Amino acid sequence: MQNVKRVALVGNPNTGKSTIFNLLTGLNQRVGNFPGVTVDKKSGFTKLADGSTLEIVDLPGTYSLYPKSADETIVFEVLSDKQNPSYPDMVLVVADATSLKRNLLLYTQIADLGLPVILVLNMMDLAQKGNIQIAIDALAKRLNVQVVSLAARKSQGIDELKKAIQFQNLSPLQSQTIDVEALAPDLIKDITSLFKLENPYVALQIAHQHQNLRYLSKNESQKVKELVLAADFHSQKSQASETIARYNFINDVLLDSVKHTTVAVEETISNKIDHYLTHKVWGFVIFIGILFAIFQSIFAWSEYPMTLIETLFVWLETAGHQFLPPGVLTDLLVDGVLAGLSGVMVFIPQIALLFAFISILEDTGYMARVTFMMDRLMRKVGLNGKSVVPMIGGLACAVPAIMSARTIENWKERMITIMVTPLVSCSARLPIYTLLISLVVPNKMVFGFIQLQGLALMSLYLMSIISAIIVAWAMKFILNSKVRGYFIMELPVYRMPRWRNVGLTMYESVKTFVTQAGKVIIAVSIVLWVAASYGPGNKFDKIESKYNSEAYTAHYTEHQIERLKSSEKLENSYAGVLGKAIEPAIKPLGFDWKIGIALITSFAAREVFVGTMATLYSVDGDADQMDSVRDKMANAKNAETGLPVFTVATAFSLMMFYAFAMQCMSTMAVVYRETKHIKWPVIQFVYMLVLAYVASYLTYVILH
Amino acid sequence: MKLSQLKIGQKGIIKEFTDLEMSVKLMEMGCLPGECVKLERVAPMGDPIAVSVAGYQLSLRKLEASTIELI
Numbered sequence: 001m002q003n004v005k006r007v008a009l010v011g012n013p014n015t016g017k018s019t020i021f022n023l024l025t026g027l028n029q030r031v032g033n034f035p036g037v038t039v040d041k042k043s044g045f046t047k048l049a050d051g052s053t054l055e056i057v058d059l060p061g062t063y064s065l066y067p068k069s070a071d072e073t074i075v076f077e078v079l080s081d082k083q084n085p086s087y088p089d090m091v092l093v094v095a096d097a098t099s100l101k102r103n104l105l106l107y108t109q110i111a112d113l114g115l116p117v118i119l120v121l122n123m124m125d126l127a128q129k130g131n132i133q134i135a136i137d138a139l140a141k142r143l144n145v146q147v148v149s150l151a152a153r154k155s156q157g158i159d160e161l162k163k164a165i166q167f168q169n170l171s172p173l174q175s176q177t178i179d180v181e182a183l184a185p186d187l188i189k190d191i192t193s194l195f196k197l198e199n200p201y202v203a204l205q206i207a208h209q210h211q212n213l214r215y216l217s218k219n220e221s222q223k224v225k226e227l228v229l230a231a232d233f234h235s236q237k238s239q240a241s242e243t244i245a246r247y248n249f250i251n252d253v254l255l256d257s258v259k260h261t262t263v264a265v266e267e268t269i270s271n272k273i274d275h276y277l278t279h280k281v282w283g284f285v286i287f288i289g290i291l292f293a294i295f296q297s298i299f300a301w302s303e304y305p306m307t308l309i310e311t312l313f314v315w316l317e318t319a320g321h322q323f324l325p326p327g328v329l330t331d332l333l334v335d336g337v338l339a340g341l342s343g344v345m346v347f348i349p350q351i352a353l354l355f356a357f358i359s360i361l362e363d364t365g366y367m368a369r370v371t372f373m374m375d376r377l378m379r380k381v382g383l384n385g386k387s388v389v390p391m392i393g394g395l396a397c398a399v400p401a402i403m404s405a406r407t408i409e410n411w412k413e414r415m416i417t418i419m420v421t422p423l424v425s426c427s428a429r430l431p432i433y434t435l436l437i438s439l440v441v442p443n444k445m446v447f448g449f450i451q452l453q454g455l456a457l458m459s460l461y462l463m464s465i466i467s468a469i470i471v472a473w474a475m476k477f478i479l480n481s482k483v484r485g486y487f488i489m490e491l492p493v494y495r496m497p498r499w500r501n502v503g504l505t506m507y508e509s510v511k512t513f514v515t516q517a518g519k520v521i522i523a524v525s526i527v528l529w530v531a532a533s534y535g536p537g538n539k540f541d542k543i544e545s546k547y548n549s550e551a552y553t554a555h556y557t558e559h560q561i562e563r564l565k566s567s568e569k570l571e572n573s574y575a576g577v578l579g580k581a582i583e584p585a586i587k588p589l590g591f592d593w594k595i596g597i598a599l600i601t602s603f604a605a606r607e608v609f610v611g612t613m614a615t616l617y618s619v620d621g622d623a624d625q626m627d628s629v630r631d632k633m634a635n636a637k638n639a640e641t642g643l644p645v646f647t648v649a650t651a652f653s654l655m656m657f658y659a660f661a662m663q664c665m666s667t668m669a670v671v672y673r674e675t676k677h678i679k680w681p682v683i684q685f686v687y688m689l690v691l692a693y694v695a696s697y698l699t700y701v702i703l704h
Numbered sequence: 705m706k707l708s709q710l711k712i713g714q715k716g717i718i719k720e721f722t723d724l725e726m727s728v729k730l731m732e733m734g735c736l737p738g739e740c741v742k743l744e745r746v747a748p749m750g751d752p753i754a755v756s757v758a759g760y761q762l763s764l765r766k767l768e769a770s771t772i773e774l775i
Contacts, residue, residue, distance in 0.1 A: 064732045099759040102734035236724050243731045260759075270761070271744065280748045372763050376749040487752055488729055488768060491761040 011094030013061035090116035097127035108177040187231035302349035313342035340525025382476025394424030412481035425464035649703035660692035707772035716774035723771040734758030
């Protein structure tokens with residue numbers, strides 16, 4: 001007997017498919033891409049009792065082979081195209097035992113494709129609790145397939161499943177479920193001979209889906225189109241009669257094998273919980289309370305590990321300079337690569353925590369309720385109920401927030417969500433805001449209870465959320481989508497979160513972030529390091545000799561000279577030259593060339609602004625010295641006019657710029673990864689830059 | 705009577721669909737002629753709604769529910 005090499009996991013959403021996948025593969029999994037498609041491919045390996053290894057491919061959850069989203073198209077593509085690198089030797093159809101009728105629809109479709117199948121009945125424990133009695137043997141005999149019962153959340157039945165896979169016959173033995181040929185006899189015959197197919201249901205599906213199947217050439221698709229027209233084939237009508245025929249078969253099967261006495265108990269408990277959680281008033285109060293708690297925890301719990309990571313990198317950088325031979329290579333490694341790496345690593349705690357919370361909300365079933373409650377409100381601005389989650393996450397960091405927008409099925413709604421999420425004020429803007437506000441806003445109370453500085457900060461946060469909603473509303477009219485929007489969604493029963501899944505989600509999100517966004521950040525920080533460390537011509541040599549002369553060594557300490565030197569070097573570096581070059585463009589915003597340098601160096605990450613300011617005004621760049629950065633900036637005078645550089649107008653204009661401009665390489669990298677097209681991060685960068693420029697200009701003109 | 709016209713707690717039996725495209729999606733989700741549906745809840749802002757059907761809960765917008773005729 002030939003062994004099974006590759007197994008595809010197929011099933012409805014909320015059937016515990018991913019739990020089964022995690023149980024089978026453990027940490028031995030990876031996220032890749034289906035070639036040429038914007039769908040994540042989760043695959044992993046598992047070992048059977050006989051020592052053989054097989055690949056498990058987790059296909060997107062779907063209710064039927066007729067796709068409702070781009071993600072779902074991949075299911076039929078993989079299962080019908082033998083050239084596809086993921087084409088499986090057999091399929092595991094995972095069905096929720098508590099709602100078997102609806103779940104078996106997909107089973108009958110898969111079974112008719114003519115691949116070897118095993119039917120996996122998950123949540124058998126819940127079915128038993130709900131007094132649903134399923135005669136497994138009768139069901140197996142009727143369908144003529146192996147039926148395995150599982151309680152994946154309790155890790156029950158996995159060994160039996162592995163055994164079933166091991167002993168699976170590699171030729172399909174399942175009984176046909178409906179008379180497929182009867183649906184379109186001539187057309188099926190024509191398509192079968194056109195592509196030399198063995199299976200009539202594959203031919204029928206090609207008739208339905210030929211426009212969206214990527215493995216068909218234009219020519220082939222055109223031929224199918226002609227056949228479809230000639231046969232007077234109406235896709236939706238045919239699909240309707242097929243679905244009814246399938247349900248007739250399913251009813252017939254279930255009559256002999258399932259006895260259902262009372263309504264499931266879990267269902268009524270869920271109903272009671274929903275009474276409060278989706279209540280007109282309490283529903284929103286509880287939702288806001290939960291978000292507030294999550295937001296607070298992300299900041300509170302990530303503070304310690306973030307400090308730890310920063311300390312670790314500072315120690316590494318110091319050690320690097322101490323123990324490595326001095327030279328360009330060491331500087332590049334320590335000040336370029338290590339500094340860039342620490343910029344990536346420092347976000348890991350926030351990302352891991354945010355994803356843990358989101359995965360708990362999803363796992364318990366609460367996320368579906370949030371969607372349910374917010375849909376009406378969000379729909380008005382072109383978003384979806386599900387957009388609430390990424391936008392709230394954006395308050396911490398746009399990177400994981402954009403990754404969490406994956407749950408939105410509708411392409412247009414997901415794109416708008418991704419496009420506006422970076423507008424929401426993230427934690428990296430906080431140090432800039434605090435520095436500039438403390439510089440120009442007096443620290444005093446108005447009306448006895450409102451702290452002015454706090455008011456300014458809160459206004460910036462509010463403005464960020466309002467602007468995100470306005471931009472979303474505008475994009476609703478710009479983005480074209482012919483796809484009719486639906487909101488037909490299952491509300492799963494409430495369950496306890498699976499901690500193993502939460503852990504795996506944290507691990508996966510961190511791994512993805514570090515490898516994908518990390519590469520870009522490191523590359524850019526190396527470029528920035530070079531731009532800030534080298535200058536055109538021999539100016540750097542001149543600066544060196546100038547400060548080595550007696551005029552300086554006699555009057556200043558070594559430390560002071562170092563600071564003056566690095567300040568002047570930065571001024572004459574490529575970054576400095578660039579800052580001066582863009583000065584004409586940013587002058588209308590109230591910025592001078594030094595702010596220009598900061599804009600350029602903080603292009604990769606906003607938080608670099610404070611460090612650059614520190615270097616430019618020649619003070620040490622660590623956070624303890626914040627006050628002295630502020631003092632220096634407050635005393636900075638314009639060389640020509642002799643007036644202070646940081647006026648109220650300039651400072652607010654600068655804050656507006658950082659509020660709207662993209663200025664975050666990690667976000668752009670993740671937008672590219674999520675949309676799989678360079679045009680989206682480019683459009684986003686440009687529209688945010690335009691918004692930033694206009695907002696800064698208006699602010700400066702009004703306040704000046 | 706349409707599914708969108710049910711009151712909370714009220715039940716009905718699906719008779720037919722008035723929109724072919726929608727009917728296919730709804731049937732895939734277990735809304736079949738002859739199935740019993742019960743309106744469980746309405747979202748806080750009046751739309752969408754949640755119904756029990758085929759042993760689970762389904763949420764859909766009122767516009768979509770109005771394509772389902774009940775007996």
